[in-house]
Structures are given as structure tokens and as C-alpha cells.
Amino acid sequence: MEFELRILGSSSATPSANRHPTAQLLTIGNQHHLIDCGEGTQMQLMRYKIKHQRICNIYISHLHGDHYFGLPGLLSTMHLQGRHTPLHLFGPPGLSEILSLQFKYSGTNLTFDLVFHELDTTVYQQIFEDKDITVHTIPMEHRIPCCGFLFREKPRPRPLIKEKLPAFLTHAQLVALKRGEDITDADGSLLVLNAEVTLEPKKSRSYAFCSDSRFKPDLLPHLRHVDLLYHEATFADELRERASYTYHSTAAQAAELAAAAQVRHLLLGHFSVRYKDLTPLLHEALDVFPQSSLAVEGNIFQVEEKEIVQLQMQKAE
Incomplete structure (x- = not known):
């Protein structure tokens, strides 16, 4: 079964000429899960030939604009293109009210059911389950209510001899x-x-998305032995004090957490626009945790049983 992450956006606060605000698409089997929806997400979906009508769930970590300003536009496009399949939206308190006002004053009556699940961002709890996976919230420490998300495959069946x-x-x-x-x-x-x-089953795979947060070592029990960990790395470590003041993390701190949790692979993202070249951030993380990569637009990370494979998405012509 397919288990792959596509990076659509990796910039913090404001977009830059070559980086978009946070958005990721996690594909598990035949299900598309959209994680955050920064400005321009629907354009990124089109650029990389991803059919947005296949998205079944959307998860919004918090209500800073760089994580959800693309959502009203994406939902409106789904509506205009005649979507009828229900869409499940998971987000913090206030998101439903924002969307309701948007659609009220634009006179929009969606052609599909938008099922909103309000999240308690302060606790680790299961918010979704189907036959293949479970999804849990991960409490972050940010300036406003914020949570990450942990996706885990259910135990896989034992092959019969x-x-x-x-x-x-x-x-x-x-x-x-x-x-x-x-x-x-x-x-x-x-x-x-x-x-x-029977034979031993294939290992169940997992992905943890740690959104905007100060360095938070008490996340370790939730992240231990995760296959793929995304952690914000807004600043280089020379700005560690500023990172803490603004409720963000550094690349070195993300790597420290990955090493302590013994994850298989770390992805760095949510980069400050001050960094035109991301190489110093990557090297900073590699010095602490060698299995580190940059979560930049267009990258695909496939979680296989024995390795993490990095590929590149093909752009539409």
C-alpha cells in the first residue's frame, strides 16, 4: 500500500518567490490527506498534477494565516467543480466560524457536505480512524492553540504460507x-x-507532522520510532532565543528531538524568509541527526519498509 508525503509549501509567515506557505499531501493507499492549506495550495495541487477532488480529509494545525488562508479558495473550487463526496475537516475552534462567514457573505451553498471536527489542541487523542490508519493530535506549544498530527498504519496482516x-x-x-x-x-x-x-507481517508505517512550536522535549513519547518526522525549523540555532520568544524552533532543536525519539528520518520545514539558501539549516541538522532532509516544494518522500525514498514531483506543462 502506498504511503507517501508530497511537499506543497514550506515557507513560514509569508511566501517568497520560490517557497509557498505550509501545505502537505499525505497519500495512504487510495486516500489523500491534506495537512495545512496555506495560501496558493490549490495552485500547487494543479502545478503538481494532484486531483484535489480525491482529498478525503483536511487537517489544519492552527489559525495563523500561513497555515489556512488557502482553504476557502480550495473549498470554493471543489464546490464550483461539483464535488458531491463529503469532506472531513479537522481544525481548532474558530475555523468553522471563519468558513461559515466566508460562505455566508459570498452566498455559497456547498454542493458537498463539509463535516467539521473541532479539535482540542491541548491533548493527545485519536481524531480519525478507518480500516487502514489512525490519526492522533499532538499538542504543540505555540502562541495560539496549535497541534500536530500523527498518522499510523494499523497492524498489517500476517502473510499466509x-x-x-x-x-x-x-x-x-x-x-x-x-x-x-x-x-x-x-x-x-x-x-x-x-x-x-504464517510469516511476520510487514512493519506498520507512521508519519508525524509537528507544526509551529517551541522546542518541546515532552513530545518524545508520541514520536518515538516514527518512520518520518516533519518538524518546523524556522530559524538557525544562532537565533535560538528568538525562536523561543516567537514560539518557534531551530533546525538543531528539530534534529535533537529526532535523535532522542530515534525516528527513521527527519524533515525540516517552515523556513523563515530570511534564509534564501537553506543549506546552512540542513547542515545544522545533519550535524546532530544524519538522516535529515529539507521539506521543500516538489519533494516526495515514500515510506518503504526498509528505507525512505526521496523523489521529485512532475510539474504540469
Whole structure:
């Protein structure tokens, strides 16, 4: 099953000539999850040939404009193009009111159901579940209510060794074996030992999106052994005091957290427009955590069982 992250925007506060405000698209299986929706997100979706009508859920971390100003426009385009599939929107208190006023005074009655889920940004809790994944909020420490999001695949089924399966097994028993259960008869006597007819399942994958926040070591229990961690890195470490004052983090701090959490790979983003060249931020992180990359527009990060593969999105002509 596909598990890949596409970077649509990575700038903080204001866009620059070559960087857009925060927006990411996480694809798990055949589901598109949009994480934050900074100004121009729908243009980025078009630029990289991503069909926005496939988006099933949108997650907004907080109500600073660089994380949601693109949302009214994207929803309006979905409406104008005749979307009918319900769309689930997860965001902090106030977002529903903002959108309601926007649509009220523009006389817009959406052609689809917009299902709003108001988040408590102060707690770690599950907010979404389907047959493949769960999504939890991660409390951030920012100037206004803000949370990140943790996406985890559910435990994957154990592969069956077909040549070792007894012929008498029913469909229900085969499903039980995939769940890791032994097969017993009505009296409880063992009929089939799971370990003898199944293989170890593939590792479940995970992605953590840590939005705007001061350096927050108490996130470690939520981030430990995550496959792919995105963490804001607004400033270089020489501005660590300014980062704390403005409720942001440095590239070195993001790397420190990644190293302590023993994640597989770290992505840096939310870069201040003062940095025209991002190389110093990357080197700063690499000195602490060698498995670090920049989350810049157009990059794709595929989470595989044994590696993180970095690719480049193709732009529309």
C-alpha cells in the first residue's frame, strides 16, 4: 500500500518567490490527506498534477494565516467543480466560524457536505480512524492553540504460507490466522499453530507532522520510532532565543528531538524568509541527526519498509 508525503509549501509567515506557505499531501493507499492549506495550495495541487477532488480529509494545525488562508479558495473550487463526496475537516475552534462567514457573505451553498471536527489542541487523542490508519493530535506549544498530527498504519496482516495451510480451514479461520491467532476446535484443542503457517507481517508505517512550536522535549513519547518526522525549523540555532520568544524552533532543536525519539528520518520545514539558501539549516541538522532532509516544494518522500525514498514531483506543462 502506498504511503507517501508530497511537499506543497514550506515557507513560514509569508511566501517568497520560490517557497509557498505550509501545505502537505499525505497519500495512504487510495486516500489523500491534506495537512495545512496555506495560501496558493490549490495552485500547487494543479502545478503538481494532484486531483484535489480525491482529498478525503483536511487537517489544519492552527489559525495563523500561513497555515489556512488557502482553504476557502480550495473549498470554493471543489464546490464550483461539483464535488458531491463529503469532506472531513479537522481544525481548532474558530475555523468553522471563519468558513461559515466566508460562505455566508459570498452566498455559497456547498454542493458537498463539509463535516467539521473541532479539535482540542491541548491533548493527545485519536481524531480519525478507518480500516487502514489512525490519526492522533499532538499538542504543540505555540502562541495560539496549535497541534500536530500523527498518522499510523494499523497492524498489517500476517502473510499466509499457502502450501502449509490445511485444506479444512474456513474463510473465518484464515482471517483469524492473518490476525495472528491460533486455530482451535470447539473444545479448545489446538488445530493449527499460527507460527507454522504464517510469516511476520510487514512493519506498520507512521508519519508525524509537528507544526509551529517551541522546542518541546515532552513530545518524545508520541514520536518515538516514527518512520518520518516533519518538524518546523524556522530559524538557525544562532537565533535560538528568538525562536523561543516567537514560539518557534531551530533546525538543531528539530534534529535533537529526532535523535532522542530515534525516528527513521527527519524533515525540516517552515523556513523563515530570511534564509534564501537553506543549506546552512540542513547542515545544522545533519550535524546532530544524519538522516535529515529539507521539506521543500516538489519533494516526495515514500515510506518503504526498509528505507525512505526521496523523489521529485512532475510539474504540469
